[in-house]
Amino acid sequence: MTKLTKDDIFKLAKLSNILVTESDVKSLVGEIEVILNYVSQLQALNLANTEPTYQVTGLSNVMRPDEEIDYRISTEDLMKNVPDVENNYIKVKRVL
């Protein structure tokens, strides 16, 4: 059985950019442990000679020519989805 700590949960939350409170931790520990134990069954298999599955469509070389396409989406419309705008820049909480 994989054992998770509270710190593990907060680290995962941070990496996933999800807000997790102290009260969430208890239930999350249980749920994630179940998932990890399920995955650990797979890890027990000997897959040394098995080709990893990179994708499931069976497609390859899906490419387009290096030409501009008019997507019919305006910058104005795109900018409607951002939290805040200043001089057409996307304004975000200060980083750095």
Next chain:
Amino acid sequence: MKKNNSSNYFPTIGIECHVQLKTKTKLFAAVKISEGDIRPNIATSHICFGMPGALPVLNERAIYLGIKAAFALNTKPQIFSKFDRKHYFYPDLPKGYQITQFSQPIILGGSVGIKTNGENKIINITRAHIEEDAGKIIHPPGKDYSLVDLNRAGVPLLEIVSEPEIHTAEDARAYAQELNLIMRYADVSNADMYLGNMRFDVNVSVSKDQSKLGTRTETKNLNSFKSVEKAVEYEIKRQIELLESGKQIVQETRGWDDAKQRTFSQRSKEDAHDYRYFPEPDVPPVILDQELINKIKSEMPITVSLIRNKLSTIGIEDSAIDTLLSEIKVGNFMYEIVNKYSVHTAKKIANWLSSDVQGYVADRVFTWDQVKLNESSMVELAKLTEDNTISSTSAKLILKEMLLNGEKPVDIANKLKLVQLSGSDDLLPIIQKVISENPDAVADLVAGKDKAIGYLVGQVMKLSSGKADPEISSKLIRQELKL
């Protein structure tokens, strides 16, 4: 400077280089790439913004350029390559992940040859992979917010990773410069340093034990060759001083302060290296066709190392070669000249281009873009000096005219009345005049004082307004005096 045991330390440097691939549109969005100062966020789409359901579609030109880059780096492209998601949250990356080739890049292996202090060295390449660039963030001073521009988000990059095989700051710079030339000559990238088309991260460590690497630091986002050299130099010195004072090196990401010429610790993003890569399900793998690979190989332009070797073989100095190579059209032009004409002619032309023309460019008389390089004119000019039709001083005047307006050298020489007087019909009257007007010098010469000839030739030059051929004049003076 405080004396330390710096000579006991062995520095090791590895370099990661991001070079922008020369495409018209972005890597996964068919959005035109705009460089320079344009309004923020206008060269974008739903794909660049990472809108739900947006489907990235790979630009085939980026793969084509990746194949070219493989050959330019002395290796072959990988038949199978694929893209992965590299996860981190930062406002320059709206999707929350960067699409990059992690597990199976298009290039594995390769090498770059450098030459410093007359010594040739090979720096091996670990790998090179294609990935999308992030957006640009600016931090207005004194404000509590940052501003994001996604025009650059999704621009195709090739990240070239060297083996840790560089050991001096000078070699680090030489490697960066050579990589820049390689990418430009192969036409994989414009590699314009001013536009930020090429950026370097340097990993530096020092160790007393050559068989073991010390703790390394990574100094990121160096955008000039000089800053590569200076940052490496600074890190080596800083690390040695830390170790000498009994302290430890912290493995960390550092930035470069160009104004203060020093590196500084950047608060490393916590969990920075937990990127949780997994295969990008939206972009199917790339499987290269052998015929396409062969075709691209056969169409590869002349490599910069081939031109360098060629110029070196005929005895042109390394610094002049560097000058010639720094302009692609000059490098390619010189390659043709060396292949087709005599060593003498080629060296003369190389000298004009690397010193005189370079001087005009440095003095802003004209730019390299304005220079019209014409093989037959250049060779003709060299011939005119070789057979003494014009003096070497006149040749430089003609050169300047010729490169700017494309006229034939002979026409310019006639126009500017620069053709040397070398026939005795033209020269004899002048020489006779000089002899009769300078009896003292003539007497000296007759008496065996050879120095006097210089004075007499000088007088001939003066009377002919510099057009007399000095060598022939000297001969004719002696002939007239029956010496």
